[in-house]
Amino acid sequence: MRQNQRASITGIGSYLPGKVLTNYDLEKMVDTSDDWIIQRTGIKERRIVENGQITSDLATQASLKAMEDAGVYPHDLDMIITSTITPDHFFPSTSCFVQQKLGATRAGAFDILAACAGFIYAISVGQSFVNSGAMETVLVIGAECLSTITDFTDRTTCVLFGDGAGAVIIQKSSAKHEILSTSLAADGSQADVLIMPGGGAKTPASVESVQQRTHYIHFRGKEVFKLAINNITSMILETVNKNGLTIEDIDLIIPHQSNLRIIEATMEKLGLPMEKAFVNIDKYGNTSSASIPIAIDEARKEGRLSKGDLVMLVAFGGGLTWGSSVIRW
Ligand SMILES: CC(C)(COP(=O)(O)OP(=O)(O)OC[C@H]1O[C@@H](n2cnc3c(N)ncnc32)[C@H](O)[C@@H]1OP(=O)(O)O)[C@@H](O)C(=O)NCCC(=O)NCCS
Missing domain, CATH: 3.40.47.10 (Thiolase/Chalcone synthase)
Known part of the structure; x- marks a missing residue:
């Protein structure tokens, strides 16, 4: 069966x-x-x-x-x-x-x-x-x-x-909630815009690496900001096309919670109202790879997901890496 x-x-x-x-x-x-x-x-x-x-x-x-x-x-x-x-x-x-x-x-x-x-x-x-x-x-x-x-x-x-x-x-x-498709992408040429430089084979832990504070997250915020909006928007549009859908068919977008302004700018570019995006960054900040599953759980508990809804998960981060997934709720 x-x-x-x-x-x-x-x-x-x-x-x-x-x-x-x-x-x-x-x-x-x-x-x-x-x-x-x-x-x-x-x-x-x-x-x-x-x-x-x-x-x-x-x-x-x-x-x-x-x-x-x-x-x-x-x-x-x-x-x-x-x-x-x-x-x-x-x-x-x-x-x-x-x-x-x-x-x-x-x-x-x-x-x-x-x-x-x-x-x-x-x-x-x-x-x-x-x-x-x-x-x-x-x-x-x-x-x-x-x-x-x-x-x-x-x-x-x-x-x-x-x-x-x-x-x-x-x-x-x-x-239950069928995963219709997932799409993945990366751009290693931009690896240094969002990186923890210390601790790996290139910069093993040393007194200097600690003194230079390399074992922390470093980013060039404005660059990441723009790259995130452009790549997330393109990926969402590619994903809806790939599934034979239009952007209006998507009932809820659950984006990685990186910055409310990134989410707002993406929704604006897509021509979608903010009500179609799930946001809980106010409570938890950016929790990297935990942010989407936490958001799915909260969206469900808040009654934002109904049977048959089309849900788009989308995330962007260091690597650079980005990806999306469409789920039929
Ligand atoms: C980091 C981020 C919030 C900064 O926002 P921004 O609007 O680009 O702000 P800027 O970096 O231009 O800084 C504006 C001013 O605020 C100051 N500033 C920066 N952080 C500040 C803070 N926490 N509190 C007060 N002022 C701050 C800056 O020094 C700058 O001052 P200046 O104008 O006198 O030079 C935003 O760029 C961002 O979210 N980028 C993505 C970060 C990222 O990589 N996230 C992980 C991706 S998954």
Whole structure:
């Protein structure tokens, strides 16, 4: 019976750490203001880990909720794929720690690194495993502790980022939310506009690399801003064409939450009202690959998704990488 079914999202969960870091808190740390941050980014507060919580902890909490939602047990999982730029360690993968924490002893486990577009890349891989018949049940996670790579002395970057996790279960189903297509893109020639320079093979950790503050997120904000709007807009239009749709057919766009002004400019370019975009950046800031699964979960809980709706997920980030996915809710 499962043969005619396609890969679908059968469970969703998210988890945000309890500690809230407001713009007012940041005013006490760097030369900034609540007004500036809201005007330029739309962010009011973000969540931050504390008490030793790490990425695999957030990922595990989100996964447990997604599994409960799908009615899936740890031994049902065939594969765990975590998208993150803040793994617990360079290696082994964060997915392996999640596998251990869930007790999902049958599951394979690996991570994907495609920065803020990583969750779309991970969904694409999970969808392919399931559609090919190679696997039945795949757990796809986006989880980040961006506070661990944020320079809280640099006002140009530290106001943007937060911590959190979201997860989905992908299985074949006709009753649930079918993944109609995913599209992925990259442009490595622009790698240096958004990068953590320190800690890899090119700049291994050293006293100098720490003194030069290379182990933090660095970006050229204005360049990223323009590239994000142009690439996201083009990808959305390509994706609707590819699916034989028009932009008006899309009921809800769930964009990566990078900056409210990026989302507003994209919607304007598409000629769509802001009501067709889901926004929660005011509460969580930019949580990189966690932002889309968290947003899907909240959109659903807020009643923004009805059966049959066409939903467009779209993300853009370091690499550069970008991607989109269309889901029939
Ligand atoms: C970072 C970002 C919010 C900056 O917004 P912007 O409108 O481009 O602001 P600018 O960088 O032009 O800065 C404007 C002024 O505000 C100042 N400023 C920067 N950060 C500030 C802060 N937190 N508080 C107060 N002032 C700040 C700048 O120093 C500058 O001052 P100047 O005019 O005297 O030189 C925006 O460019 C952005 O979101 N870019 C994308 C960032 C990114 O890479 N995100 C990850 C992608 S997934």
